[in-house]
Amino acid sequence: MNVLTILVVMVGLSVAGYYLGTRQAVGVAGGQRSRLHSLPSYHGLYLASWVLLPAVALLIVWLIVEPHVAEQALIANLPASVEQMDPNTLRLTIGDIEARALGGIVGREVAPEFQPAAEAYAATLSISRWLMAACLVAVMAIGGLLAFRSIGVEMRARNRFERIAEVIMIGAATIAILTTVGIILSLLFETARFFAEVPFFEFLFGLQWSPQTALRADQVGSSGSFGAIPLFAGTLLITLIALCVAVPIGLFAAIYMSEYATPRIRGTAKPILEILAGVPTVVYGFFAALTVAPFFRGLGQSIGLDVSSESALAAGSVMGIMIIPFVSSLSDDVMNAVPQSLRDGAFALGATKSETIRQVILPAALPGIVGAVLLATSRAIGETMIVVMAAGLAANLTANPLEAVTTVTVQIVTLLVGDQEFDSAKTLAAFALGLVLFVVTLCLNIFALHIVRKYREKYD
Amino acid sequence: MSAVELSPDAVGKNAPKIVARGVNVFYGSAQALKEVDLDVGEHEVTALIGPSGCGKSTFLRCLNRMNDVIEGCRVEGRIELDEDDIYDRQLDVVQLRARVGMVFQKPNPFPKSVYDNIAYGPRIHGVGQSKSEMDEIVETSLTRAGLWNEVKDRLQSPGTGLSGGQQQRLCIARAIAVNPEVILMDEPCSALDPIATARIEELIDELRQNFTIVIVTHSMQQAARVSQRTAFFHLGNLVEVGDTEQIFTNPRDERTEGYITGRFG
Numbered sequence: 001m002n003v004l005t006i007l008v009v010m011v012g013l014s015v016a017g018y019y020l021g022t023r024q025a026v027g028v029a030g031g032q033r034s035r036l037h038s039l040p041s042y043h044g045l046y047l048a049s050w051v052l053l054p055a056v057a058l059l060i061v062w063l064i065v066e067p068h069v070a071e072q073a074l075i076a077n078l079p080a081s082v083e084q085m086d087p088n089t090l091r092l093t094i095g096d097i098e099a100r101a102l103g104g105i106v107g108r109e110v111a112p113e114f115q116p117a118a119e120a121y122a123a124t125l126s127i128s129r130w131l132m133a134a135c136l137v138a139v140m141a142i143g144g145l146l147a148f149r150s151i152g153v154e155m156r157a158r159n160r161f162e163r164i165a166e167v168i169m170i171g172a173a174t175i176a177i178l179t180t181v182g183i184i185l186s187l188l189f190e191t192a193r194f195f196a197e198v199p200f201f202e203f204l205f206g207l208q209w210s211p212q213t214a215l216r217a218d219q220v221g222s223s224g225s226f227g228a229i230p231l232f233a234g235t236l237l238i239t240l241i242a243l244c245v246a247v248p249i250g251l252f253a254a255i256y257m258s259e260y261a262t263p264r265i266r267g268t269a270k271p272i273l274e275i276l277a278g279v280p281t282v283v284y285g286f287f288a289a290l291t292v293a294p295f296f297r298g299l300g301q302s303i304g305l306d307v308s309s310e311s312a313l314a315a316g317s318v319m320g321i322m323i324i325p326f327v328s329s330l331s332d333d334v335m336n337a338v339p340q341s342l343r344d345g346a347f348a349l350g351a352t353k354s355e356t357i358r359q360v361i362l363p364a365a366l367p368g369i370v371g372a373v374l375l376a377t378s379r380a381i382g383e384t385m386i387v388v389m390a391a392g393l394a395a396n397l398t399a400n401p402l403e404a405v406t407t408v409t410v411q412i413v414t415l416l417v418g419d420q421e422f423d424s425a426k427t428l429a430a431f432a433l434g435l436v437l438f439v440v441t442l443c444l445n446i447f448a449l450h451i452v453r454k455y456r457e458k459y460d
Numbered sequence: 461m462s463a464v465e466l467s468p469d470a471v472g473k474n475a476p477k478i479v480a481r482g483v484n485v486f487y488g489s490a491q492a493l494k495e496v497d498l499d500v501g502e503h504e505v506t507a508l509i510g511p512s513g514c515g516k517s518t519f520l521r522c523l524n525r526m527n528d529v530i531e532g533c534r535v536e537g538r539i540e541l542d543e544d545d546i547y548d549r550q551l552d553v554v555q556l557r558a559r560v561g562m563v564f565q566k567p568n569p570f571p572k573s574v575y576d577n578i579a580y581g582p583r584i585h586g587v588g589q590s591k592s593e594m595d596e597i598v599e600t601s602l603t604r605a606g607l608w609n610e611v612k613d614r615l616q617s618p619g620t621g622l623s624g625g626q627q628q629r630l631c632i633a634r635a636i637a638v639n640p641e642v643i644l645m646d647e648p649c650s651a652l653d654p655i656a657t658a659r660i661e662e663l664i665d666e667l668r669q670n671f672t673i674v675i676v677t678h679s680m681q682q683a684a685r686v687s688q689r690t691a692f693f694h695l696g697n698l699v700e701v702g703d704t705e706q707i708f709t710n711p712r713d714e715r716t717e718g719y720i721t722g723r724f725g
């Protein structure tokens with residue numbers, strides 16, 4: 001039995017439940033809808049929820065538990081010869097058997113001595129499916145019947161459905177939160193494994209980054225070094241360059257839009273600026289690598305400076321362009337939120353427009369602007385594509401923007417692309433870097449949102 | 461001076477500080493003021509009254525050109541301050557607003573300290589170079605606005621933290637600090653309780669010694685208490701202007717009478 005078929009049947013039954021509930025409600029009211037506490041459709045919804053929701057919950061639990069039970073059946077039927085097998089090979093064999101039973105494509109035939117195990121596995125699965133279908137039908141029937149029986153003139157189906165709706169919303173929110181927690185936990189566990197191999201302080205404060213570990217113990221350079229300071233420095237350098245581009249341009253654009261532009265110009269200019277945020281970062285990446293970097297190189301040569309063809313300057317300035325809308329749009333919003341009465345007050349005292357902006361509006365909007373810049377910063381720190389393409393991979397510890405540097409995100413990418421074993425220090429380092437990145441941007445975001453919110457409260 | 465002939469009651473006893481002739485104001489294509497002629501006498505309080513939307517605020521904003529800020533607003537006619545045309549192209553709006561201060565309906569202190577609120581105007585006009593001069597300006601302005609005793613210990617705390625009535629007096633002090641010749645007030649007491657209102661009315665009466673005041677109000681009692689002359693606006697027209705006592709006891713126009721006796725508006 002296919003899960004999709006089961007789902008379709010369940011939805012169909014609950015739709016039927018809806019109509020049944022509606023009709024029953026009209027029936028008990030003797031055709032006079034006004035006698036009902038709740039509209040008939042609420043009775044229908046109530047019945048439908050009782051048919052569908054418990055069954056869905058059961059289905060989910062079942063699908064989670066089922067593979068484990070089936071695998072137990074498989075293991076129980078393995079031949080005695082497995083005792084001598086290498087655990088890894090055994091794991092692979094079990095995987096093959098399972099994949100074959102589920103209709104997957106497997107390279108190898110199942111060896112005859114594993115035949116009983118394979119059959120037990122398949123049998124358990126098919127029994128489980130039929131049992132599941134039966135249980136689902138039972139649950140839907142019981143739920144539907146109970147709800148059906150409770151339909152009456154006095155029944156507050158409207159209020160009860162409200163509760164059900166609330167539970168559904170809470171469920172959705174919980175899934176979102178649990179996913180986040182899950183991601184954090186997996187980061188934490190992998191990071192812990194990394195720190196079992198590389199000392200914590202060496203990672204955070206080491207000056208040397210060359211994450212190559214040898215495949216065989218007798219190779220040269222067998223131990224990599226995992227000092228992340230060059231990466232942090234590179235990230236910082238590129239972020240700083242990006243901010244130097246984005247903050248002045250974004251801020252001036254915001255001032256123009258909120259204070260000087262007519263509503264029509266503002267209505268056009270703002271969305272156009274925001275399009276910048278929607279350009280795929282890969283596009284920025286090759287813009288940086290193919291246009292901006294050669295431009296800086298040529299410029300450097302013409303004044304006798306040696307600019308490397310992959311430079312922090314190129315990546316940083318293009319990243320700056322990318323985050324302009326973060327600065328401009330949010331700053332424009334907070335400046336618009338400064339009440340008109342403050343502008344009038346300043347004008348009435350004889351202040352000019354630029355005096356009013358500098359001395360009244362900017363100070364009043366400053367917390368919000370700082371928040372906007374912090375959000376842009378965290379965006380810049382997390383940005384990957386542009387840096388991969390334009391800043392290079394060399395983990396130089398330098399403050400010279402004309403040289404190639406690398407960032408945390410770029411290293412994560414290079415550590416993980418291609419075929420990798422997932423238990424070497426090299427790949428685990430990616431998780432540690434990811435965790436650092438996560439913590440830093442999280443702190444920045446919390447701080448920024450806090451500032452923005454505090455500012456909002458002031459004028460509402 | 462304008463050569464236009466005027467009905468005798470358009471001109472007051474005191475020498476006129478502001479002379480408005482044939483003022484028309486348009487918001488886009490809608491006309492908000494029609495051919496308004498009005499004199500504002502020096503060292504008196506002139507009250508502008510009339511039903512909502514009749515153009516009182518619009519007229520007030522003409523006097524310090526705050527209408528310039530409003531998109532699509534056009535002013536025609538002639539307004540003179542001490543016989544200088546304030547809509548002259550040569551005239552510097554910034555200078556004009558230093559001479560004609562304004563207090564708004566809702567108190568709008570800057571989100572700065574009490575001290576900086578007062579010092580803001582003098583600073584942008586380059587008055588009060590030294591710290592002691594500025595201290596002096598702040599103290600006299602606050603004293604004249606009747607606020608000094610209440611805030612002298614909290615000059616560095618934010619002006620937005622004061623009570624509504626205190627904030628409004630802070631705004632008056634802020635306007636006074638620039639040492640203007642005229643102060644315009646647009647319903648300065650509408651957000652205040654009766655006690656704060658009474659204090660501000662007293663204050664207006666004192667300020668009359670040194671300043672020329674134009675006040676918009678919706679309260680007949682307030683107009684009667686604080687003003688020497690009253691102008692009644694209706695649907696963008698200046699219907700009647702005269703001594704306050706005459707307007708309230710013996711209005712010439714029946715629209716004025718209807719309004720002050722509460723039959724419409």
Ligand SMILES: Nc1ncnc2c1ncn2[C@@H]1O[C@H](COP(=O)(O)OP(=O)(O)OP(=O)(O)O)[C@@H](O)[C@H]1O
Pocket residue numbers: 487492510511512513514515516517518519530
């Ligand atoms: N910024 C503006 N844009 C367009 N029309 C305006 C604007 N300000 C005022 N008006 C219009 O001009 C007319 C006069 O408005 P004004 O604000 O001067 O009235 P008012 O007498 O001050 O009323 P109130 O007593 O309610 O304050 C009204 O019809 C109003 O709708």
Ligand SMILES: [Mg+2]
Pocket residue numbers: 516517518646
């Ligand atoms: Mg008004």
